[in-house]
Amino acid sequence: MTNITDLGVAAIRAGVAQGDFTAREVAEGFNANVAAASALNAFIVTTPEKALEAADKVDADRAAGKPLGSMAGVPIGMKDLFATHGVQTTAASHILEGFIPQYESTVSSNLWAAGAGMLGKLNLDQFAMGSSNETSYFGNVISPWKRSGGSNAQMSPGGSSGGSSTAVAARLAPAATGTDTGGSIRQPAAFTGITGIKPTYGRCSRWGVVAFASSLDQAGPMAHDVRDCAIMLGAMAGFDPKDSTSLDLPVPDWEAGLDGNLKGKKVGIPREYRMEGTDPEILKSWEDGIAWLKDAGAEVVDISLPHTKYALPAYYIIAPAEASSNLARYDGVRYGLRDLPEGSGLQDMYAATRAAGFGDEVKRRVLIGTYVLSAGFYDAYYTQAQKVRALVAQDFENAFKECDVILAPTTPTASFGLGEKTDDPLAMYLNDVFAVPASLAGLPAMSVPCGVNSEGLPLGLQIVGKAFDEQGVLNAGLAIEERARFTAKPEKWW
Amino acid sequence: MSNYRIQGATGEWEVVIGLEVHAQVTSQSKLFSSASTEFGAEPNAQVSLVDAAMPGMLPVLNGECVRQAVRTGMAIEAQINKYSRFDRKNYFYADLPQGYQISQLYHPIVGEGQLLIAKDEKAGIPQDKVIGIERIHIEQDAGKLMHDQHPTMSYVDLNRCGVALMEIVSMPHMTSPAEAGAYVRKLRSILRYVGSCDGNMEEGSMRADVNVSVRKVGDPELGTRTETKNVNSVRFVMAVIEQEARRQVDLIEDGGSVVQETRLYDPDKNETRSMRSKEDAHDYRYFPDPDLLPLNLEDAFLEECRSSLPELPDAKRLRYTGELGMTDYNAAQLTAEVETFARFETLLAETARQAGKPEAEVATQVANWTLSVAPGVIKSLGADARLEHNTAAANAAILQMVSAGTVSGGQAKEIYEIVLKIGREPAEIAETEGLKQQSDTGAIEAEIDKVLAENPDKVEQYRSGKDKLFGFFVGQTMKAMQGKANPGVVNELLKAKLG
Numbered sequence: 005m006t007n008i009t010d011l012g013v014a015a016i017r018a019g020v021a022q023g024d025f026t027a028r029e030v031a032e033g034f035n036a037n038v039a040a041a042s043a044l045n046a047f048i049v050t051t052p053e054k055a056l057e058a059a060d061k062v063d064a065d066r067a068a069g070k071p072l073g074s075m076a077g078v079p080i081g082m083k084d085l086f087a088t089h090g091v092q093t094t095a096a097s098h099i100l101e102g103f104i105p106q107y108e109s110t111v112s113s114n115l116w117a118a119g120a121g122m123l124g125k126l127n128l129d130q131f132a133m134g135s136s137n138e139t140s141y142f143g144n145v146i147s148p149w150k151r152s153g154g155s156n157a158q159m160s161p162g163g164s165s166g167g168s169s170t171a172v173a174a175r176l177a178p179a180a181t182g183t184d185t186g187g188s189i190r191q192p193a194a195f196t197g198i199t200g201i202k203p204t205y206g207r208c209s210r211w212g213v214v215a216f217a218s219s220l221d222q223a224g225p226m227a228h229d230v231r232d233c234a235i236m237l238g239a240m241a242g243f244d245p246k247d248s249t250s251l252d253l254p255v256p257d258w259e260a261g262l263d264g265n266l267k268g269k270k271v272g273i274p275r276e277y278r279m280e281g282t283d284p285e286i287l288k289s290w291e292d293g294i295a296w297l298k299d300a301g302a303e304v305v306d307i308s309l310p311h312t313k314y315a316l317p318a319y320y321i322i323a324p325a326e327a328s329s330n331l332a333r334y335d336g337v338r339y340g341l342r343d344l345p346e347g348s349g350l351q352d353m354y355a356a357t358r359a360a361g362f363g364d365e366v367k368r369r370v371l372i373g374t375y376v377l378s379a380g381f382y383d384a385y386y387t388q389a390q391k392v393r394a395l396v397a398q399d400f401e402n403a404f405k406e407c408d409v410i411l412a413p414t415t416p417t418a419s420f421g422l423g424e425k426t427d428d429p430l431a432m433y434l435n436d437v438f439a440v441p442a443s444l445a446g447l448p449a450m451s452v453p454c455g456v457n458s459e460g461l462p463l464g465l466q467i468v469g470k471a472f473d474e475q476g477v478l479n480a481g482l483a484i485e486e487r488a489r490f491t492a493k494p495e496k497w498w
Numbered sequence: 499m500s501n502y503r504i505q506g507a508t509g510e511w512e513v514v515i516g517l518e519v520h521a522q523v524t525s526q527s528k529l530f531s532s533a534s535t536e537f538g539a540e541p542n543a544q545v546s547l548v549d550a551a552m553p554g555m556l557p558v559l560n561g562e563c564v565r566q567a568v569r570t571g572m573a574i575e576a577q578i579n580k581y582s583r584f585d586r587k588n589y590f591y592a593d594l595p596q597g598y599q600i601s602q603l604y605h606p607i608v609g610e611g612q613l614l615i616a617k618d619e620k621a622g623i624p625q626d627k628v629i630g631i632e633r634i635h636i637e638q639d640a641g642k643l644m645h646d647q648h649p650t651m652s653y654v655d656l657n658r659c660g661v662a663l664m665e666i667v668s669m670p671h672m673t674s675p676a677e678a679g680a681y682v683r684k685l686r687s688i689l690r691y692v693g694s695c696d697g698n699m700e701e702g703s704m705r706a707d708v709n710v711s712v713r714k715v716g717d718p719e720l721g722t723r724t725e726t727k728n729v730n731s732v733r734f735v736m737a738v739i740e741q742e743a744r745r746q747v748d749l750i751e752d753g754g755s756v757v758q759e760t761r762l763y764d765p766d767k768n769e770t771r772s773m774r775s776k777e778d779a780h781d782y783r784y785f786p787d788p789d790l791l792p793l794n795l796e797d798a799f800l801e802e803c804r805s806s807l808p809e810l811p812d813a814k815r816l817r818y819t820g821e822l823g824m825t826d827y828n829a830a831q832l833t834a835e836v837e838t839f840a841r842f843e844t845l846l847a848e849t850a851r852q853a854g855k856p857e858a859e860v861a862t863q864v865a866n867w868t869l870s871v872a873p874g875v876i877k878s879l880g881a882d883a884r885l886e887h888n889t890a891a892a893n894a895a896i897l898q899m900v901s902a903g904t905v906s907g908g909q910a911k912e913i914y915e916i917v918l919k920i921g922r923e924p925a926e927i928a929e930t931e932g933l934k935q936q937s938d939t940g941a942i943e944a945e946i947d948k949v950l951a952e953n954p955d956k957v958e959q960y961r962s963g964k965d966k967l968f969g970f971f972v973g974q975t976m977k978a979m980q981g982k983a984n985p986g987v988v989n990e991l992l993k994a995k996l997g
Contacts, residue, residue: 087554100553107547109554212554218788247556248790326788329588332597333551337654350652354590377588377783386785 008033009175013078013232014259016178020062020077027059027066027077031121034079037176038123043498046161046170048084048142049092050124055079058121065119074259075239076119081171081180084125085132086112086223087212091122095214096130096140099334099341099361109212110244111181111223118239123177126167130363131331132188132216135435137166138426139365147196147419148174148494152460157421159461162192168226169196173494179227179236183213185220186319187414187439190451193226194414194464197453197492199481200226201233204471205446206251208237209244215330217323218249220443230452230482234258237474253472261475264482267301271480272407276312277438282416285457290413293454293465293484297411300483305407309399311392315441318392320433321376321385322444327366328373334361368429397445404470409480412438414451414464442468452481453490462492500622502674504712506747513743514720515678516670516709517735519685520663521570521695522639522702523563529638529662530557530600537701541644541655549660551595556789559584563662564793566694567607567636568803570664573692573810574631576611578800582635583792588783592654593641601637601665603784607793608634613668613688614812615680616830622676629681630669639663658702664695670709670720675736682706682732683834687811690836705730710742711756721746722756726763726770738763742770814839822846822861831869842868848894853901863897871907875914887921895924903984909933935984939991945978946971946991960996968992 008030011019020027035052062077087093087105094100108116116122130139137145137160147161147170161170165182169192172180182189184202193200201224208223215221225236238258244250273294278287294304336342336357343356362370376385403410415435425432442449448471451464465484469477504511528535531548548555571578583605586598611631617623641659645652666685672678686704689695696703706729711721724746726738741763746756759775809817811833818829832842846864850857872893876883896913899905905913905928913927928934949971950957960967975988 087552093553095553103553105552105554107552210554211556214553215789246558248558249788325785329586329598329783329785332588332590333553333595335590335592335597337592338550338595339552350592351590374783377785379781379783382783382785 009037009178011178012228013075013179013235016078017072017074017076017235020066021072023066027062027121028056030077031055031059031079031123034123034177037174038171041174041176041498044146044148044170044174044176045143046127046145046167046174046176047081047124048094048096048127048167051091051122052124054091055121055123058116058119062119073117073119073239074235075115078119078178079121079123080115080236081123081126081168081177082112083128083165083168083181083183085128085183085214086181087214088112088122088125091125093125093214094141095132096128096142097334097361097363097366098141099357100214101141101341103340105212107212110209110246111213111240114242115181115236115239120239123171126165126171126180128167129164129188130366131214131327132164132183132185132221133327133365133369134163135187135191135432136160136420136422136425137163137192138422139163139363141363144422145170146422148496148498149196149419149461150495150497155459159419160195160422162195162419164188165192165200165226169193169198169200172196172198172226172228174496174498179225179232181223181240182226183216183221183223184439184443185216185222185323186443187436189224189226190414190439190449190464190466191435193451194453194466195419195462197456197462197490197494198226199229199233199450199452199485200224201237201450201474201477201481202443202448203237203241203474204251204448206249207241207255207448207474209242209247209250211244211246215326217326218330219326220319220323222443230478230485231259231262233450233481234262234478251472256475258475258478261479262482263479264486265301266297266480266483269302269409269476269480270407271297271302271304272307272403272410273304274307274309274312274403274410274412276309277412279416279437281434282413283418283457285418286413286416286463289454289463289465290411292488293411296484296487297480299487302480302483307403307406307410309396309403309441311395311399312441314392315396315444316433316437318389318396319436319440319444320372321389322393324369324373325377325386325389326373328370328377331362331366331370334358336361365429393444396441400441400445400447400468408470408473409476410468411480412466412468414438414466418457418459418461418463438466447471448474448477450477450481452484452488454484454488455490456492460492462490500674500677501624502622502676503715504743504747507751510715511712511743511747512673512715513739514670514711514713514723515672515739516723517668517672517678517681518707518709519666519668519682519704520706521666521689521697521704523566523636523662523664524693524695525560525562525566525662527560528660529560529563529636531660533660535661539657541653542657545656545659549595549656551597557600557787559790559793560662563636564607564795565799565803566692567634567664568795568800569692569807570666570689570694571608571611571634572804572807573688574611574613574634576631576634577609578795579605579607579609580795580800581605581792582607584787584790585784586787589780591640592652593643593656593659595641595656595659599638599640600787600790602635604786605792606633606635613681613684615677615684616815618676618680621680622674623680627677629671629677632667632669634664634666637663637665670711675739678708678739679732679736682735684811687834687836691808691810699730699732702730706735708735708738708742710739710746712743712746712750722758724756724759724761724770726761727773729763734763734765737765737768738770741768745770818861822858824861824865828862828865828869832865838868844890845893848890849897852894852898860897860901863901867893867897871911872914875911876918879915879918883918884921885918887918892917892924899924899928903986904928904934906935906981906985908981909935932982935982939987942975942979942983942987942991945983946975946988946995949974949978950995957996968996971996
């Protein structure tokens with residue numbers, strides 16, 4: 005029989021439901037993988053007992069003939085940005101080290117209610133700020149992937165959901181939660197050969213998710229394939245009156261709606277995404293994607309998203325502006341780290357606490373955000389960036405008059421080695437150039453693995469859809485998945 | 499224009515005043531959380547996860563606070579903005595867990611309105627004056643720091659943190675302490691009529707930031723203003739203006755200039771002192787709160803707000819002087835406070851019902867009773883007054899006996915005292931306690947005859963033109979009747995007998 009830990013969400017759920025194996029066996033299998041993979045540094049905290057507890061409940065429910073939830077028997081990894089009741093929640097920061105919430109985020113509650121269990125809290129870039137998972141206070145996550153030809157270089161699993169991408173790619177979890185502010189689900193998914201979707205802004209409640217940039221943050225699933233993402237997104241999503249920006253819409257049954265036949269659908273290819281500096285192998289994968297979608301019956305049309313080049317700069321104004329304000333609450337007064345030098349006052353305490361508690365990248369973004377909101381600069385930066393944001397959204401609206409989904413690369417390059425870009429923040433930011441426009445527009449977007457490059461590293465293709473049309477995105481993703489037949493796996497070295 | 503002037507060495511100065519009043523919105527729960535707003539709880543007993551700004555917590559707007567702000571706006575005849583938005587005002591302080599206050603800078607919920615302050619010559623307000631109101635916006639209150647709990651540490655109480663405030667910003671239309679005092683009192687009255695704020699200044703439900711500048715009389719330019727923060731009584735608002743205007747005049751005349759700054763008022767020393775100047779003012783980095791959607795008000799909601807408004811002070815005052823034929827003074831007194839007019843109107847209706855007369859006919863009697871007689875008796879009884887006996891029915895019954903001539907004004911007070919202490923029926927008290935006027939002409943006539951017989955010399959003098967002696971005869975007769983004679987009857991009979 006196949007190793008249980010090679011299975012994804014749908015297969016585990018089916019196996020548990022049919023009695024092929026118990027949920028406890030599944031949880032034990034993944035707990036063992038997690039315990040054996042500390043070299044990857046994917047988890048900040050492991051919670052094997054939580055995984056077992058949830059599994060036992062599912063096994064008992066099954067034995068009692070009770071109906072099982074959509075994630076029944078599936079243990080998952082929880083990005084450590086989601087508050088989990090009684091389990092340390094840090095956002096990979098020193099300032100929240102030791103913080104144990106007395107509440108559970110809506111998304112994680114939804115998952116537990118659907119029968120999922122928690123393997124542990126996944127590492128990430130500190131406060132979700134980063135594209136390589138190198139800004140975590142708890143050390144960087146290491147991708148299970150290596151460059152081919154015996155290279156020993158440690159590769160980045162992407163960021164900020166790097167713990168999530170590594171955990172799924174290395175079979176430490178069949179699926180994991182991610183959050184995506186400017187590509188933090190899609191880019192790590194692309195770097196590690198897995199699938200991840202950021203739904204329409206507002207689909208998943210932000211309640212209980214440590215905020216980075218409120219107008220952009222959106223949770224989503226990261227898993228092996230499109231079906232698993234559809235199942236898990238269905239469990240995560242839903243209207244939440246505790247989040248004023250939550251969408252008050254019914255959650256469609258995306259899994260039931262999966263259909264890789266794209267006959268009658270139009271796929272837009274944005275000409276502005278053919279950027280200088282994009283890896284030729286990425287461009288080649290894009291061509292492959294176009295061919296696959298045509299094969300699936302879609303008509304391919306050339307579209308224009310004229311303001312694309314302004315999206316990244318606008319993002320790096322809006323996101324830090326919101327972050328500078330969202331992170332003001334970490335002040336040493338009520339919870340988390342407090343650094344109170346002998347004889348010091350309130351201002352000294354703020355300064356010492358925040359200096360010690362935040363990493364360099366977080367400080368950089370707080371400073372940028374503070375600057376762009378300052379008197380005299382607000383209009384030049386923030387107001388202007390909001391205008392750009394509106395234009396970027398308008399671009400998509402216009403484009404979607406001519407097509408149903410948009411196909412583009414997820415990233416301009418494949419994964420890079422840890423440390424290769426840490427000295428150049430701008431180069432790092434450029435990694436999100438294809439991901440950020442959909443974030444600014446609040447649109448659903450996913451990354452699907454489409455092959456490996458000449459170095460044996462995975463590549464991803466991105467599908468962007470109309471607002472609320474996760475189904476269209478998932479279906480186009482499925483069409484690619486069915487044709488790309490991505491089966492590459494990282495060689496186990498850890 | 500008021501005639502308030504500051505006498506300086508170089509001539510006369512006038513003062514220009516604008517007020518920003520922070521009024522706590524009456525609501526069960528806070529502006530963006532479900533924690534209770536009740537005053538007086540144990541420290542930190544009313545703090546939700548949102549109020550404490552725990553990681554990942556999000557604000558959800560309390561619709562009742564919006565409703566109260568809109569109703570308040572309507573009560574000051576203001577523009578209601580169907581589109582408004584919340585902004586974050588960013589600054590660090592230990593009583594502000596989020597590190598920002600959610601407020602409305604760019605798009606407030608209520609735009610321009612106005613408020614009328616009534617002429618009050620004694621106070622130096624020679625005529626009615628309209629004070630412009632620039633805007634009302636809603637925002638969160640902060641928590642409270644306690645510095646007296648520990649030798650080296652400060653404590654934080656977050657009970658008040660997140661409670662909804664309306665900031666009501668006047669235009670710089672006031673030109674004397676009296677006008678500013680009248681403005682605050684009138685605003686308080688309107689808020690209490692509407693029910694959007696309890697107006698309790700001692701508990702901090704209402705406090706004012708007082709903007710003051712001075713200029714030479716006739717100078718069209720405004721002077722540099724200072725802002726004195728968190729002034730919590732009408733008296734202090736007026737004192738701040740007096741002190742601050744005087745200080746500014748002296749400063750300028752001594753060759754200095756006023757610095758735009760924030761000041762604090764010290765009531766013990768009756769002086770203001772500098773808190774921080776413009777140079778070290780915060781840069782609040784306002785920007786739209788991304789956790790909240792813009793607020794769009796629907797017509798049906800606005801209609802509900804409007805139809806829920808009660809009759810407001812100005813309209814009520816006009817009705818009292820017009821329909822009820824009341825004096826300006828009585829009308830102003832009766833309409834100033836919600837409790838007063840409520841008591842008055844209940845008693846008015848009951849008195850009219852018992853008397854079988856239109857309200858207008860008994861209004862003056864009820865007004866006088868409500869404003870002076872009844873409060874005097876209650877006050878003199880002090881703790882002996884049991885206010886549960888103070889029913890409209892009992893009061894109306896007493897008034898009815900007075901207007902029928904059955905009891906005198908003095909007897910009415912005595913009956914009222916007994917009612918308040920014990921709670922018996924007024925008619926029964928009048929009967930059993932002998933508190934009725936004697937209108938029996940025979941008995942009165944007999945006493946008059948005695949008085950006239952005992953004072954032949956005075957009768958003589960009266961008849962030869964000394965009219966003033968009439969009062970003497972009345973007095974003697976009343977005395978003989980132990981004060982229980984109906985004075986009208988006594989007068990009539992005396993006039994007839996004296997010729």
